[in-house]
Amino acid sequence: MRLDHVSYVTSHDQLADTVQxxxxxxxxxxxxxxxxxxxxxxxxxxxxxxxxxxxVVCPLDHPATEQTPWGKAVSKKAQEGGGWLTWVFATDNISKVEEKFGRSAIEGHRTRPDGSDLKWKQIGVNEIAESRELPFFIQWLTADHPSQDGKAVAAIEKITISDSDQLSDSWFKTEILAGLNGTNLEFIDPSTNDGESGIVAVDLITPSGVVRLD
Structure with missing residues (x-):
């Protein structure tokens, strides 16, 4: 299990500005x-x-947006003004994760503008609706990976998470900590974050120095 990506939500109207x-x-x-x-x-x-x-993800005006856990989570965060929603860990064997959750992972896919299709399985999105400090889990089913789309110049240095329990509610705390691959975690008390749990900020090392995205 390894840290795969972090997800930042914006509205559809603000998508271009946020990305830029x-x-x-x-x-x-x-x-x-x-x-x-x-x-x-x-x-x-x-x-x-x-x-x-x-x-950077946004909700669409689409029936599936309010009918699926991921669509609803993204839509709700966008309505709250956007920002960091979650972090995601990849595994080569999602069946072990499925056993803990007691249900099957669901398949997802997206077609890039060039026509290539990315496919994966994901599980744990239901839980982040109420516990935003927790990650969810995926297994890639295609060889292509978004980290290969373009030149990578930045690296995650630290993730700051509002969670008084410091992931003790997760069945996978040990695996999560082992899969950070050098990324630091900083926990703060939700009382200092308007009572909200979840990712507060992500610090990244760039050619111009450390940048904090909050």
Whole structure:
């Protein structure tokens, strides 16, 4: 299990501005990731070092947006003003994760503008609706990975998370900590974050120095 990507939400109207603003701060360029037809969302991705990436995702005016856990989570965050939604860990064997959750992972896919299709399985999105400090989990089913879309110049240095329990509610705390691959975690008490749990900020090392995205 390893840290795969972090997800930042914006509205559809602000998608272009958000992608340009974040990309400019990181000295890199987002690429159009395409639409997630099953979830009613679309994204742009920015490659990072260590096989990771940032996703900027927005809800669409689509029936699936309010009918799927991911679509609803993205839509709700966008209505709250956007910002960091979640972090995601990839595994080569999602069946072990499925056993803990007691249900099957669901398949997702998105078609890039060039026509290529990315496919994966994901599980744990239901839980982030109420516990935003927790990550969810995916297994890639295609060889292509968004970290390969473009030149990676930045790397995640630290993720700051509002969670008084410091992931003790997760069945996978040990695996999560082992899969950070050098990324630091900083926990703050939700009382200092308007009582909200979840990702507060992500610090990235760039050619111009450390950039904090909050």
């Amino acid at each position: 603003r974040l990309g400019s701060r990181l000295g890199s360029t987002f690429v159009d990731g395409g639409v997630h037809p099953r979830f009613g969302t679309r994204n742009f991705t920015l490659p990072l070092q260590n096989g990771q990436y940032i996703e």
